[in-house]
Amino acid sequence: MINITADGILLSIEEIRARSPLIHNITNYVVMNTTANALLALGASPVMAHAEEEVRDMVALAGALVVNLGTLSPPWVKSAFIAAEEAAALKVPFIIDPVGAGATSYRTKTFRDLINAFPPTVIRGNASEIRALSTDSATTKGVDSTDPSYRAIDAAFRLAGLSGSVICISGETDYVVHKTNVVQVRNGHPMMSRVTGLGCTASALCGAFAAVQPDAARAVTEAMAVMGIAGELAAKGAPGPGTLQFRLIDALYRLGESDIRKCLNVEEGL
Amino acid sequence: MINITADGILLSIEEIRARSPLIHNITNYVVMNTTANALLALGASPVMAHAEEEVRDMVALAGALVVNLGTLSPPWVKSAFIAAEEAAALKVPFIIDPVGAGATSYRTKTFRDLINAFPPTVIRGNASEIRALSTDSATTKGVDSTDPSYRAIDAAFRLAGLSGSVICISGETDYVVHKTNVVQVRNGHPMMSRVTGLGCTASALCGAFAAVQPDAARAVTEAMAVMGIAGELAAKGAPGPGTLQFRLIDALYRLGESDIRKCLNVEEGL
Amino acid sequence: MINITADGILLSIEEIRARSPLIHNITNYVVMNTTANALLALGASPVMAHAEEEVRDMVALAGALVVNLGTLSPPWVKSAFIAAEEAAALKVPFIIDPVGAGATSYRTKTFRDLINAFPPTVIRGNASEIRALSTDSATTKGVDSTDPSYRAIDAAFRLAGLSGSVICISGETDYVVHKTNVVQVRNGHPMMSRVTGLGCTASALCGAFAAVQPDAARAVTEAMAVMGIAGELAAKGAPGPGTLQFRLIDALYRLGESDIRKCLNVEEGL
Numbered sequence: 001m002i003n004i005t006a007d008g009i010l011l012s013i014e015e016i017r018a019r020s021p022l023i024h025n026i027t028n029y030v031v032m033n034t035t036a037n038a039l040l041a042l043g044a045s046p047v048m049a050h051a052e053e054e055v056r057d058m059v060a061l062a063g064a065l066v067v068n069l070g071t072l073s074p075p076w077v078k079s080a081f082i083a084a085e086e087a088a089a090l091k092v093p094f095i096i097d098p099v100g101a102g103a104t105s106y107r108t109k110t111f112r113d114l115i116n117a118f119p120p121t122v123i124r125g126n127a128s129e130i131r132a133l134s135t136d137s138a139t140t141k142g143v144d145s146t147d148p149s150y151r152a153i154d155a156a157f158r159l160a161g162l163s164g165s166v167i168c169i170s171g172e173t174d175y176v177v178h179k180t181n182v183v184q185v186r187n188g189h190p191m192m193s194r195v196t197g198l199g200c201t202a203s204a205l206c207g208a209f210a211a212v213q214p215d216a217a218r219a220v221t222e223a224m225a226v227m228g229i230a231g232e233l234a235a236k237g238a239p240g241p242g243t244l245q246f247r248l249i250d251a252l253y254r255l256g257e258s259d260i261r262k263c264l265n266v267e268e269g270l
Numbered sequence: 271m272i273n274i275t276a277d278g279i280l281l282s283i284e285e286i287r288a289r290s291p292l293i294h295n296i297t298n299y300v301v302m303n304t305t306a307n308a309l310l311a312l313g314a315s316p317v318m319a320h321a322e323e324e325v326r327d328m329v330a331l332a333g334a335l336v337v338n339l340g341t342l343s344p345p346w347v348k349s350a351f352i353a354a355e356e357a358a359a360l361k362v363p364f365i366i367d368p369v370g371a372g373a374t375s376y377r378t379k380t381f382r383d384l385i386n387a388f389p390p391t392v393i394r395g396n397a398s399e400i401r402a403l404s405t406d407s408a409t410t411k412g413v414d415s416t417d418p419s420y421r422a423i424d425a426a427f428r429l430a431g432l433s434g435s436v437i438c439i440s441g442e443t444d445y446v447v448h449k450t451n452v453v454q455v456r457n458g459h460p461m462m463s464r465v466t467g468l469g470c471t472a473s474a475l476c477g478a479f480a481a482v483q484p485d486a487a488r489a490v491t492e493a494m495a496v497m498g499i500a501g502e503l504a505a506k507g508a509p510g511p512g513t514l515q516f517r518l519i520d521a522l523y524r525l526g527e528s529d530i531r532k533c534l535n536v537e538e539g540l
Numbered sequence: 541m542i543n544i545t546a547d548g549i550l551l552s553i554e555e556i557r558a559r560s561p562l563i564h565n566i567t568n569y570v571v572m573n574t575t576a577n578a579l580l581a582l583g584a585s586p587v588m589a590h591a592e593e594e595v596r597d598m599v600a601l602a603g604a605l606v607v608n609l610g611t612l613s614p615p616w617v618k619s620a621f622i623a624a625e626e627a628a629a630l631k632v633p634f635i636i637d638p639v640g641a642g643a644t645s646y647r648t649k650t651f652r653d654l655i656n657a658f659p660p661t662v663i664r665g666n667a668s669e670i671r672a673l674s675t676d677s678a679t680t681k682g683v684d685s686t687d688p689s690y691r692a693i694d695a696a697f698r699l700a701g702l703s704g705s706v707i708c709i710s711g712e713t714d715y716v717v718h719k720t721n722v723v724q725v726r727n728g729h730p731m732m733s734r735v736t737g738l739g740c741t742a743s744a745l746c747g748a749f750a751a752v753q754p755d756a757a758r759a760v761t762e763a764m765a766v767m768g769i770a771g772e773l774a775a776k777g778a779p780g781p782g783t784l785q786f787r788l789i790d791a792l793y794r795l796g797e798s799d800i801r802k803c804l805n806v807e808e809g810l
Contacts, residue, residue: 022682030302030318032570032611036736041781046736047640047682048570051613057644061682071302073321073345075613100317104327142292142317142331194523196306196316241311242519249782253734300572300588341572343591343615370587374597412562412587412601464793466576466586511581512789 001268002176002183002217006260009222012213013255017043021063021211025204026050026080028070028099031197034245038201041252042226044208050076055083063211065092066204067120069110070099070143070197077110084118093210093219095122096165097203100143102132115163121216123159124168124203127152134159144193149173153182153270166216168206170199174224178217185221186265187228189235195245202227221266229263230255271538272446272453272487276530279492282483283525287313291333291481295474296320296350298340298369301467304515308471311522312496314478320346325353333481335362336474337390339380340369340413340467347380354388363480363489365392366435367473370413372402385433391486393429394438394473397422404429414463419443423452423540436486438476440469444494448487455491456535457498459505465515472497491536499533500525541808542716542723542757546801549762552753553795557583561603561751565744566590566620568610568639571737574785578741581792582766584748590616595623603751605632606744607660609650610639610683610737617650624658633750633759635662636705637743640683642672655703661756663699664708664743667692674699684733689713693722693810706756708746710739714764718757725761726805727768729775735785742767761806769803770795 022045027035032048039046049058052075059065065087067080087094098111111133115123123133126145134155149171156167156177167177174185192198205227209219233255234247251259292315297305302318309316319328322345329335335357337350357364368381381403385393393403396415404425419441426437426447437447444455462468475497479489503525504517521529562585567575572588579586589598592615599605605627607620627634638651651673655663663673666685674695689711696707696717707717714725732738745767749759773795774787791799 020684024682028318029299029569030306033303033573033736036570037781037785040734040736045682045684047643048568048611049640049644050611051646053614054612054644054646057646058682061643071318071320072324074323100319103317103331104319104324106321106324106327142294142315142328144290144315194310196303196310238520240520240523241307242516242523245307245519246516246782246786249785250778250780253780253782298588299569300576303573341588341590342594344593370589373587373601374589374594376591376594376597412564412585412598414560414585464580466573466580508790510790510793511577512786512793515577515789516786 002181002221004183004218004221004266006264009225009260010257012209012222015212016208019212020045021208022047022061023064023066023204023207023211024049024058024062025066026083027066027068027200030070031200034197035201035204037249038252039204039208041249042205042208050079052079052082055079056086059083059086059092060090062092064095064207066095066207068097068099068200068203070200072110080114081117084114088118093121093216095124095203095207095210096120097200098123098125098129098133101125101129103142108132119163120165121210122166122168122206122220124170124206126199127169127171130159130167130169131155145171149175166220168220168224170202176217176221176224182270183221184267185224185228187225187232187263189231191235191241191244192231194241225264225266229259232263233259272451272491274453274488274491274536276534279495279530280527282479282492285482286478289482290315291478292317292331293334293336293474293477293481294319294328294332295336296353297336297338297470300340301470304467305471305474307519308522309474309478311519312475312478320349322349322352325349326356329353329356329362330360332362334365334477336365336477338367338369338470338473340470342380350384351387354384358388363391363486365394365473365477365480366390367470368393368395368399368403371395371399373412378402389433390435391480392436392438392476392490394440394476396469397439397441400429400437400439401425415441419445436490438490438494440472446487446491446494452540453491454537455494455498457495457502457533459501461505461508461511461514462501464511495534495536499529502533503529542721542761544723544758544761544806546804549765549800550797552749552762555752556748559752560585561748562587562601563604563606563744563747563751564589564598564602565606566616566623567606567608567740570610571740574737575741575744577789578792579744579748581789582745582748590619592619592622595619596626599623599626599632600630602632604635604747606635606747608637608639608740608743610740612650620654621657624654628658633661633756635664635743635747635750636660637740638663638665638669638673641665641669643682648672659703660705661750662706662708662746662760664710664746666739667709667711670699670707670709671695685711689715706760708760708764710742716757716761716764722810723761724807725764725768727765727772727803729771731775731778731781731784732771734781765804765806769799772803773799
C-alpha cells in the first residue's frame with residue numbers, strides 16, 4: 001500500500017514551500033527554463049549544473065538530484081555518473097528520466113549503465129522508455145512514446161526488481177510501481193502531451209517531493225498527482241499548448257487545498 | 271511554377287498531423303524549447319540530439335534533419351557534418367538555417383563548408399545570411415538582418431545555382447527561390463521580428479513539411495505561409511512579443527481550413 | 541552623485557531603440573531564450589555566441605559583452621576569458637553576472653579569476669553572490685540568495701574598491717555602488733523572484749544601457765529601474781509567475797514615458 005491522500009500531498013507541498021529544497025538538475029537544453037520555473041513556482045529552489053568540476057559540491061547542497069539526459073553527450077554523461085556516485089554516498093534522492101531510451105543505442109546503453117552503476121531512487125519515463133530499459137526490444141521513436149502506458153507495466157515490475165527503484169510510467173494514466181505495489185494516477189489532460197518537456201518537469205517535481213518525503217513511492221505518486229492536477233487546471237479553457245505551458249506554472253504557484261481535494265484521482269492496484 | 275494552393279497546404283498539414291514525422295533538430299540553445307513546441311503544436315514529433323555517438327541513428331528514424339548552428343562550437347559542427355552525411359545517404363530531407371552567417375568568419379566558413387560537402391535540400395536564412403553565403407561581402411550584424419529580403423534575391427539565385435538547394439530568404443516578404451522560379455510569401459506580421467528565433471522555428475517547419483511533401487520548393491513555401499499565417503493570427507491584438515510567442519504556438523495547434531483560405535497571400539514570380 | 545531622472549532613462553531607451561546595439565551574451569542555457577527576448581523587446585539586438593573560434597569577432601561587433609556563467613564548464617570559461625580580453629582591448633563595456641558564486645568552489649574561483657584578470661565595467665549579482673566574491677565566507681545555496689540585499693553593501697564597497705567596477709546588488713531593493721556613491725532602486729515586485737533568470741535578464745539590460753550610456757553607474761541604475769518598472773507592470777493582476785514571465789517581455793516592448801514617470805522609485809545614498 002502506498003496510501004495517497006489529499007492531506008499527505010498538502011503536507012508535502014507545505015514542506016516544499018517552507019524549506020525550499022535545492023533541486024540539482026543535470027537536464028537537457030530543451031526544458032531547462034520551464035523546469036526551473038516549475039520548481040520555483042512550486043516553492044523549491046532549482047539549480048542547473050553539469051560541470052564535472054562542481055557537481056559533487058552541488059549534490060552536497062541538494063535535497064535531490066534529477067538526471068535527465070535528453071540532449072546527452074559524453075561530458076554530460078561523465079558528470080551524471082559523478083553526481084550519481086555522490087548522491088549515493090550522501091543518500092541524496094536520485095531521480096533518472098531516461099529521455100529517448102530505445103531511440104538510439106547510445107541512449108539505451110547510457111541509461112542502462114547509469115542505472116546499473118548507481119541504482120536510482122526513482123526512474124520516470126514514458127512507456128517506450130521504460131520498456132527499452134527493461135528489455136532488449138527497443139521501440140522508441142525519438143522522445144515521444146509509441147505505446148500506451150499500461151503496456152509497460154510488466155516491464156516496470158521487471159525494472160523495479162532489477163534496480164530496486166520506484167518506477168513511474170507516465171502517460172494518460174501514470175503508473176507508479178514499487179516492489180509488488182502499483183498506484184494509478186489518473187490526473188492530467190491530453191493537451192499536455194503537446195507541450196515539450198512536461199515529462200521532464202514531472203521528473204523534476206519527483207525530485208522536489210522526494211526531498212521532503214522519505215517514502216519514495218509516495219513522493220513520486222504525490223508529484224505525479226500534483227503535476228496532473230496542475231495540468232488539468234492549466235488546460236481548462238486553454239486554446240492551445242502555448243497557453244497551457246505558462247498557465248501550468250501559474251497553477252503550480254497557486255495550487256491550494258480545494259484544488260487537490262477536488263481533483264485528486266488516484267487508485268491503488270490495477 | 272511552384273503552384274501553391276490552400277488545398278495543398280491543408281493536405282500537407284493533415285499529413286503531418288496523421289503521420290507525426292520525427293524531425294531531428296541539431297539546433298541552437300536559444301530556440302530549442304520554442305522550436306520543439308512549434309513542431310509539437312503543428313503535429314510533428316521533434317527530437318533534439320547532437321552527440322556524434324547518436325546522430326546517425328537519429329537521422330535514420332527521422333522524416334527530416336534540420337541543422338541550425340546558431341550557437342555553434344566544434345563538437346556541434348562535427349556532429350552536423352556526420353548527420354548531414356547520413357541524411358544524404360538515406361535521402362532524408364536536409365534543411366540548413368545559417369544563423370549569423372557573415373557575422374563572424376567562423377560562422378561563414380562553417381556554413382559554406384557544410385553546404386559544399388552536403389548540398390542541403392533547403393537553405394533558409396535572412397537576407398544578410400543568404401548574401402554572406404553566396405558572396406564574399408559579409409554584412410551581417412549579429413543574427414538580425416541588416417538588409418530587406420528583396421536585396422538578397424540575386425544572391426539566392428546564385429546560391430541555388432551552386433548548391434541545387436531550394437533557397438528561402440525570410441523577411442517582410444519571404445522569397446522562395448528554386449532553379450528559375452521564385453515565389454513570394456507575403457504572410458506574417460512585423461512584430462514577429464521582435465521574438466527571438468522565429469526564423470529558426472520557420473526552418474523547423476520547413477523540415478516538417480519536407481517530411482510529408484516531396485517537392486521541396488512546395489514544402490518550403492507551404493511552411494513559410496503557415497508560419498506567416500500563424501504569426502498574423504497570434505499578433506492580432508497582442509500587446510507585445512511575449513504574448514505573440516505563446517499565441518503562435520496556440521495558432522499552429524488550432525490552424526484550420528478557414529484560416530488558411532482567408533489569409534494565404536503568395537504570388538509566383540517577382 | 542549618480543543623478544537618475546526619468547528624462548535620462550527615456551533618452552537611453554530612445555537611443556537603444558534607435559541604434560539597436562548588438563549585445564553579445566555568453567550566458568547560461570536556462571535563460572538564453574528569455575534574455576534574447578527581453579533585449580529584442582527593449583529594442584537591442586541580442587546575439588549568443590560562445591565558441592572560442594568566434595568570440596573575438598563577435599565582441600568587435602558588440603555594444604556590450606555580458607558574461608553569465610550560470611551553467612559553466614571549462615570550454616565556456618575559456619571563451620569568457622578570451623571575450624573579456626577582447627572587450628578590454630576594444631573598450632567594449634563588460635558586464636559580469638556571477639551566478640551561483642559561493643555555491644561551489646569552482647564557481648567562486650572562476651568568477652574571482654575572471655574579475656581579477658579583466659576587471660569588468662559592471663558586476664551584478666544577488667547578495668550571496670556579491671558577498672562570496674568579496675570575502676572568503678561563501679553562503680550561497682545554489683543560485684538563489686540567502687541574504688537580503690542590504691547585507692551585501694559593505695561587500696559591494698570592498699569589491700568596488702578592488703575591481704574599480706560598478707557593483708549592483710539586486711534584491712527587494714537594488715543597490716548600485718560606485719566608488720563612494722550608492723543609489724537605491726526600489727522598483728520591482730516580489731513575484732519576480734519566482735521567475736527563473738530575471739537577474740540574468742537584468743544583467744543583459746545593464747549591457748544594453750551601457751552600450752548607449754557611457755557613465756556605467758548611471759547605465760546600471762537606469763537598467764535596474766527599467767527592469768523593476770517592467771516587472772511591476774507585468775505583475776499587476778498576474779495570477780502567477782508563468783504569466784509574469786511573458787508579460788514582462790510585453791512591458792519592455794511597450795514601456796513609455798508615463799510608465800517611467802509614474803513608477804520610477806530611486807534614491808541616492810543610504
